Amino acid sequence: MKNINMKKIGIALFAILVLIQFIRPERNGSWEKSENDISLAINVPSDVYQILQTSCYDCHSNHTTYPWYTNIQPIGLWMQHHVDEGKEELNFSEFKTYKPKRQKHKLEEIAEQVNEYEMPLSSYTLIHKNAVLTPEQNVALVSWAKQEFDKIVIPVEAK
């Protein structure tokens, strides 16, 4: 009896796994560089920009590069969830639209999160090995964010 139940559960789980393959999360795939991209708003040296694109843009921009395995559910759904959440917090493709106060705050957050190795998310770098920041890249990103943070002057009335 017990065995039959296990078999039924197994079949049901397999059926669910097959069925969810038909779910196709919407893709975050704008190829064009946004006119509101961070590199058009503040100074982003090319080495820093390279790091942002490799290690952050998948979740924090309007363009995600999807590896083949994100076609498999629930991996794709999980990825989509991170992209939605990441973009909501910080979208480098929309950075230019942020008010100075928000830009400054986000730069502060970047320096903090990267300095504490909170970003890029470890669940992501587990698979995306190329997104792992080397100690040099980590330092470059943090000092860039701090430098740009200092440069942004918030207009008095917005303080």
Ligand code: HEC
């Ligand atoms: C796998 C997706 C993913 C990648 C890659 C990623 N992030 Fe995030 N990031 C998130 C998510 C999800 C959140 C919001 C939830 C949280 O804080 O964990 C977030 C939050 C943040 C925040 C906090 C924003 C705020 O105002 O509180 C900053 C700053 C940040 N990320 C910077 C970065 C930087 C810089 C990189 C690259 C070095 C990066 N992230 C890479 C998914 C990602």
